[in-house]
Amino acid sequence: MSHARLLAEWDDLLERRPTLREPLAPYRKILDAWAQWASDRLAPLRLSAGDCGDRWRRGVPLLAEAALSLAPADVEDLLAASLEFLVAIGEENASLRRFAEAWDRGEVGPPALLPGKGRIGSVAVQELVGLSQESLGFLAYGSLRPVLDAYFAECRQHASDSLWDLGICPFCGAPPGWGDVGENGQRRLACHLCAGDWVFARLRCPFCGNRVPHELARLDAEEKEEGYWISVCKACNGYLKEMDRRVRWNAGSALVEDWGSPHLDLIAARAGYWRAIPTLIQLRESR
Numbered sequence: 016m017s018h019a020r021l022l023a024e025w026d027d028l029l030e031r032r033p034t035l036r037e038p039l040a041p042y043r044k045i046l047d048a049w050a051q052w053a054s055d056r057l058a059p060l061r062l063s064a065g066d067c068g069d070r071w072r073r074g075v076p077l078l079a080e081a082a083l084s085l086a087p088a089d090v091e092d093l094l095a096a097s098l099e100f101l102v103a104i105g106e107e108n109a110s111l112r113r114f115a116e117a118w119d120r121g122e123v124g125p126p127a128l129l130p131g132k133g134r135i136g137s138v139a140v141q142e143l144v145g146l147s148q149e150s151l152g153f154l155a156y157g158s159l160r161p162v163l164d165a166y167f168a169e170c171r172q173h174a175s176d177s178l179w180d181l182g183i184c185p186f187c188g189a190p191p192g193w194g195d196v197g198e199n200g201q202r203r204l205a206c207h208l209c210a211g212d213w214v215f216a217r218l219r220c221p222f223c224g225n226r227v228p229h230e231l232a233r234l235d236a237e238e239k240e241e242g243y244w245i246s247v248c249k250a251c252n253g254y255l256k257e258m259d260r261r262v263r264w265n266a267g268s269a270l271v272e273d274w275g276s277p278h279l280d281l282i283a284a285r286a287g288y289w290r291a292i293p294t295l296i297q298l299r300e301s302r
């Protein structure tokens with residue numbers, strides 16, 4: 016995805032929701048950093064359709080078996096923007112300082128931010144510097160999004176709706192950050208870490224796989240906004256914000272809609288649900 020387009024969509028969303036312009040202003044610097052990142056510094060992953068299919072049939076996201084080698088300098092500008100964002104929130108500044116110092120000493124590098132089984136970022140690094148899972152997760156996608164987006168650019172064409180039915184991204188392995196229902200009524204989950212998306216069953220929790228209908232519910236906004244809802248799972252207490260693109264045909268990309276709807280996160284958080292991919296509001300509300 017073009018980051019210039021993401022910026023234009025972001026400006027458009029803030030036009031539509033003027034009361035959110037001020038609280039959401041800090042995201043702009045992250046989007047600027049993404050737009051400025053030169054994608055030609057990284058060679059894209061080259062896999063044939065057959066090689067992708069082989070991994071997906073085994074339930075393995077492409078990143079898990081790819082030899083992605085990132086130097087700290089490749090992501091430093093992106094990391095700086097994300098760190099600045101979290102420092103402005105101000106909840107974990109001592110831990111963020113430890114993270115930055117460990118990074119400067121070379122003890123922590125880009126691999127610490129990659130997704131692993133069931134989580135984003137390294138447990139060891141989280142313990143080393145004392146950061147919350149939310150903040151480390153935010154640093155991860157703030158620092159890696161344009162990198163992984165460029166890395167998978169050539170593999171996207173091989174995406175297959177029939178080979179992958181897991182609740183994690185088939186490209187990078189991160190949990191979904193948003194859900195979209197499109198023209199054909201199909202549900203697609205969106206990955207904020209690499210900008211990938213994939214088809215997923217409508218009556219199933221992407222976080223724990225639960226399919227029990229009465230344990231899967233929808234929360235609506237207080238002033239109901241047509242086309243938006245929050246899918247919750249009463250088994251794992253996870254939630255995902257979603258939208259019907261047939262109703263909201265002029266909406267922005269998944270990430271823009273997610274960052275631009277903090278009022279829905281508040282509803283979910285107050286009802287006791289958690290999300291796998293943190294946002295600003297959740298970073299503030301979660302502690």
Ligand SMILES: [Zn+2]
Nearest residue numbers: 184187206209
């Ligand atoms: Zn992904």
Ligand SMILES: [Zn+2]
Nearest residue numbers: 220223248251
């Ligand atoms: Zn669940």
